[in-house]
Amino acid sequence: MPVLFLLSKILDFVLLPTVWLLALLLAALLARQPQRKQRLLIAIAALLLLGTNPALVNELLLAWEKPPVPLASLPRHADAAVLLTGITQVAKSPHDRVYLGPGADRFTNALWLYRAGRVRYIIVSGGSGAVLAKAHTEAADLGTLLRLAGVPARAILLEERSRNTRENALFTKQVLDTRPDIKSLVLVTSAFHQRRALGCFHKVGLNPVSFPAGFRTTDRSITPDYWLVPSPAALENLSLLLHELAGWLTYKLLGYS
Numbered sequence: 715m716p717v718l719f720l721l722s723k724i725l726d727f728v729l730l731p732t733v734w735l736l737a738l739l740l741a742a743l744l745a746r747q748p749q750r751k752q753r754l755l756i757a758i759a760a761l762l763l764l765g766t767n768p769a770l771v772n773e774l775l776l777a778w779e780k781p782p783v784p785l786a787s788l789p790r791h792a793d794a795a796v797l798l799t800g801i802t803q804v805a806k807s808p809h810d811r812v813y814l815g816p817g818a819d820r821f822t823n824a825l826w827l828y829r830a831g832r833v834r835y836i837i838v839s840g841g842s843g844a845v846l847a848k849a850h851t852e853a854a855d856l857g858t859l860l861r862l863a864g865v866p867a868r869a870i871l872l873e874e875r876s877r878n879t880r881e882n883a884l885f886t887k888q889v890l891d892t893r894p895d896i897k898s899l900v901l902v903t904s905a906f907h908q909r910r911a912l913g914c915f916h917k918v919g920l921n922p923v924s925f926p927a928g929f930r931t932t933d934r935s936i937t938p939d940y941w942l943v944p945s946p947a948a949l950e951n952l953s954l955l956l957h958e959l960a961g962w963l964t965y966k967l968l969g970y971s
Contacts, residue, residue: 725964729956731765731949766944771952772931778955779905780926788832788923793896794871795833796922797824798882798903798911799840799852812855817904817928821856824902825863827925833900836860837889839873839882879907879961880970883914890920904928906954910962913971930954 727733735758742754764770801820803813814821827833838853838860851874860870873889876882890896903911905926915922930951934940965971 725960726957729960730953731761731956732953735761762944765949765952766946767941768939768943768945768948769934769941771948771955772934772940775906775931775951775955776934778909778958779929779931780908780924781905782929783923783925788900788925789898791831792827792833792898792900792923794835794837794898795824795827795900795902795925796837796839796882796886796915797821797856798879798901798907799838799856800904800907801928802852802855804842804850804852804855809850812859819927819929820902820904821859823925823927825860825865827900827902828860828865828869829863835869835871835896836865837871837873837886837896837899839876839886841874841876879910879914880965882911883918883920886915887918887920899923900925902927904930906930906958910958910965910971913962913965917969917971 738754738758738761742751742758745751745754797820799820801815801817803815806813824836828836838856840852840856842851851872853872853874857870857872861867871889871893873882873885876885899915899920899922901908901911901915901922902925905928908924908926912922912924962971
């Protein structure tokens with residue numbers, strides 16, 4: 715298994731704010747000096763206060779997410795939508811159905827593009843991002859859902875080997891090398907993931923039109939709950955943002971995007 719793949723999984727764990735909170739809490743419990751314990755408790759309180767503030771985290775995500783693309787600005791007819799996976803739970807049993815998770819708008823948006831006649835094909839790109847191999851791939855699962863939704867098998871192309879965004883781009887390019895009839899692309903992935911994905915596709919010589927989906931942000935609000943009421947979802951979104959920022963920076967440093 716590639717070292718980079720394992721390191722990425724370790725980095726995901728290290729960047730979790732909940733891991734920081736646990737580490738600070740353990741340090742506070744083990745601290746012998748009262749002043750050190752007090753500083754650690756203040757750090758815990760500050761992290762909780764900032765990390766669970768919905769307005770602050772939402773503003774950070776709004777600055778990072780690619781904004782929605784007006785439908786009128788899309789090409790009238792593109793050859794294919796590239797649907798990136800990362801939205802199903804391949805480890806969930808029984809394996810007689812498809813379990814969709816957060817970001818399922820990727821799927822519904824790609825399906826909409828096809829059913830509205832905006833694209834002729836849907837390329838589903840993604841094997842499994844799990845450390846251990848799974849019995850089936852995310853691409854196969856989403857291909858099943860697309861067929862159940864009325865998309866004919868001839869209009870679905872599956873790329874089932876990729877385990878990360880760089881491989882999404884590399885292996886999609888290989889699929890397209892065998893299909894010279896497919897030239898124009900619409901890239902469908904989550905809004906927070908679009909920057910890294912576009913960079914990877916550009917790097918391999920593909921220039922898809924961006925079509926963000928699966929937004930984690932909300933519109934700004936002036937209500938007290940938006941500004942003052944702590945939210946566990948905010949902490950989850952902060953974890954997601956840190957993960958994506960680290961991935962984007964790593965890809966830049968490695969020359970993947």
